[in-house]
Amino acid sequence: GDGIPVTGTYVVARIYDPGNKLVSTIDLEDLGNGSYTGSYYVEYGLSEGVYTLEVEAFVDNSSVAVDTVYFNISAPSGYSIEVETDKDVYMVPDNATVKALLIVEGSPRPGENLTACLYFPNGTLAEEKLMQDLGNGSYTTWFLLPENYPSGVYSVEVSTVINDTIIMGNTTTVVSNGKLKFTITVNDGYVVNGTVIVNITARVEEGVPIAKVYYHIDEGSAIEIQKPEDGNYDSGEETVIISFDAKHYLGEHEIYVTIEAVDGTNSSKIYVVNFYVRVQPKRYSIIAPYFKHHIREYRASELARSVGANLTGIWWWDTENQEYHSYIPGVSGPDEDFVLNFATGYFIYLTDESYIVEIGW
Structure with a gap:
C-alpha cells in the first residue's frame, strides 16, 4: 500500500481457460517481504490457447487490489509420444504390455527416461513404472491386472522430460472382470x-x-x-x-x-x-386393448396410426352420459382423442382387412 510492500494479506490467484471457464484457484503463500507465490501444474490434455491469470488481494475480507495477466499454453512442437497396448480388451487376471515410441524433431529418440502410469476408471493411479529402453526410440513395460481390478475403461499415460519440457502421450484400454452389469x-x-x-x-x-x-x-x-x-x-x-x-x-x-x-x-x-398382432375383417368390428399397460398412453390416435389408412373411425359408448364419442383420423382434434381403456370395447371401421399391432405388457 502507498508504494510499501504489504505482508500478512490474503492473496488468491484464479486461472481461466480460453473459454473463460475457471480451471483453478490458488491461495498464494506469503513470503514475508511483500511477495506472494504459488504454482499451477499444466497437465496433459489442457486446451491450447490464451489463459487468464487473475490475482486478487484482500484486507479484512475486502478486496483491495486486482491485477490480470495472460499466458499461452501450447503443445511443444517437434516432440511426441505414441502409446499403445498389446490388446484393446483384457479379461482379468492378465498382463497388459505397454509400448511407446518417443519422437523428437521427427526422429525416434532412444536414451531417455520414460515413465508409464496406469489409471483406474475413476482416475486414481493404479501403478507407475519406469519403461525399458529398447534402443531404437521404442520403450516398453507391463502392468499386472489382478482379478480384483474393477471393470471399466483404464487410461495409460507415458511421460518424460527433455530440455525442461514435459512430453506426454496416452491411450485407453478396457479391463473386464466378467461381472458386467x-x-x-x-x-x-x-x-x-x-x-x-x-x-x-x-x-x-x-x-x-x-x-x-x-x-x-x-x-x-x-x-x-x-x-x-x-x-x-x-x-x-x-x-x-x-x-x-x-x-x-x-x-x-x-x-x-x-x-x-x-x-x-x-x-x-x-x-x-x-x-x-391380430387380423380384423373389413367393415365394423368391436375390439378391446389386449394389454393393460403401454409404453405410450394408448389413445385412439395411437390405434389409428398403428393400422394406417384402412381405419376410418373409432367410437365408444359412454354409458354414464348415454352417448357415443368418436375419433375420425385426420378430422378429429386433440380434444377428441380419447384413451382406450383395458377391458373396454370400441367400435372401429376398416375399409379392408387389416392387422392391428399393439405393444405393451
Missing part, C-alpha cells in the same frame, strides 16, 4: 402401419464400451442393429432403434435385446416388451 431402458415405443418401433438405451454400468446390440423375437435368430443413433458403438451407453414389420407375427410375442460389450467377451439377454 447390463441395463436396458425403453424410451419410447409405438406402431406405424403395422411396423413396431422401439427406442431403447443400452448401458454397461462400468462404462465398458458396447460392441454390439441385437434383438430376438421370441427365441428366433439374432437381428443385429448395425449402428446406434450416434453412428458408432464406442461408449458404455448407446441408444438404438428396433424396427420391424410385425404383420408377419400373429398372436403374442416377446422382444429380447442382447447387449454385447468388450468385443463379445461379455453379453446379457434382456427382455424388453411384448407385442400382439
Whole structure:
C-alpha cells in the first residue's frame, strides 16, 4: 500500500481457460517481504490457447487490489509420444504390455527416461513404472491386472522430460472382470402401419464400451442393429432403434435385446416388451386393448396410426352420459382423442382387412 510492500494479506490467484471457464484457484503463500507465490501444474490434455491469470488481494475480507495477466499454453512442437497396448480388451487376471515410441524433431529418440502410469476408471493411479529402453526410440513395460481390478475403461499415460519440457502421450484400454452389469431402458415405443418401433438405451454400468446390440423375437435368430443413433458403438451407453414389420407375427410375442460389450467377451439377454398382432375383417368390428399397460398412453390416435389408412373411425359408448364419442383420423382434434381403456370395447371401421399391432405388457 502507498508504494510499501504489504505482508500478512490474503492473496488468491484464479486461472481461466480460453473459454473463460475457471480451471483453478490458488491461495498464494506469503513470503514475508511483500511477495506472494504459488504454482499451477499444466497437465496433459489442457486446451491450447490464451489463459487468464487473475490475482486478487484482500484486507479484512475486502478486496483491495486486482491485477490480470495472460499466458499461452501450447503443445511443444517437434516432440511426441505414441502409446499403445498389446490388446484393446483384457479379461482379468492378465498382463497388459505397454509400448511407446518417443519422437523428437521427427526422429525416434532412444536414451531417455520414460515413465508409464496406469489409471483406474475413476482416475486414481493404479501403478507407475519406469519403461525399458529398447534402443531404437521404442520403450516398453507391463502392468499386472489382478482379478480384483474393477471393470471399466483404464487410461495409460507415458511421460518424460527433455530440455525442461514435459512430453506426454496416452491411450485407453478396457479391463473386464466378467461381472458386467447390463441395463436396458425403453424410451419410447409405438406402431406405424403395422411396423413396431422401439427406442431403447443400452448401458454397461462400468462404462465398458458396447460392441454390439441385437434383438430376438421370441427365441428366433439374432437381428443385429448395425449402428446406434450416434453412428458408432464406442461408449458404455448407446441408444438404438428396433424396427420391424410385425404383420408377419400373429398372436403374442416377446422382444429380447442382447447387449454385447468388450468385443463379445461379455453379453446379457434382456427382455424388453411384448407385442400382439391380430387380423380384423373389413367393415365394423368391436375390439378391446389386449394389454393393460403401454409404453405410450394408448389413445385412439395411437390405434389409428398403428393400422394406417384402412381405419376410418373409432367410437365408444359412454354409458354414464348415454352417448357415443368418436375419433375420425385426420378430422378429429386433440380434444377428441380419447384413451382406450383395458377391458373396454370400441367400435372401429376398416375399409379392408387389416392387422392391428399393439405393444405393451
